[in-house]
């Protein structure tokens with residue numbers, strides 16, 4: 258199948274938002290998506306963007322059943338390892354079901370790796386749900402290590418009240 262991977266434009270945010278929701282449905286956590294396409298526009302297309310995004314576009318004649326030509330995306334940002342230096346974190350990788358198995362997911366992930374390498378990133382990291390064995394197998398076949406299995410890392414989050422509590426406990430200047 259013919260497809261093109263390109264950097265997302267601000268005008269793509271509605272479509273990216275649509276695919277973020279599709280991915281959340283797949284991940285059985287659709288109620289957790291609070292972000293709007295306006296927030297994506299604000300955060301990804303400002304002077305110091307919080308994320309970068311690649312999208313996969315197919316020609317009109319290959320559009321989805323519902324008429325979409327953007328059929329996949331990879332959203333990523335940069336992090337820093339105090340052991341290894343510059344790293345890229347792949348927050349979302351998604352291909353619409355009817356377009357899977359055509360090399361789009363691999364293409365998106367390779368492009369993110371390429372973008373990161375050009376910025377001297379030495380790592381590409383991501384998280385995957387325990388039950389998502391197709392994606393875990395996909396990463397494994399591409400040579401990724403599972404750090405939870407090999408090193409025992411846990412994924413920790415503060416948000417809502419626990420985040421507010423931390424802020425309130427911050428020492429005053």
Ligand SMILES: CC(C)(COP(=O)(O)OP(=O)(O)OC[C@H]1O[C@@H](n2cnc3c(N)ncnc32)[C@H](O)[C@@H]1OP(=O)(O)O)[C@@H](O)C(=O)NCCC(=O)NCCS
Nearest residue numbers: 350351352357358359360361362363385391392394395398
């Ligand atoms: C995971 C996902 C992005 C893969 O995209 P895709 O376009 O279907 O994958 P590709 O066609 O690029 O496959 C690339 C390679 O991975 C292999 N692969 C794909 N799915 C696989 C699986 N379930 N198990 C093992 N290998 C797999 C393919 O055989 C192919 O191998 P090759 O390079 O040797 O030919 C896609 O299935 C998806 O969006 N899944 C739902 C959302 C999701 O799980 N996202 C990841 C969340 S962390």
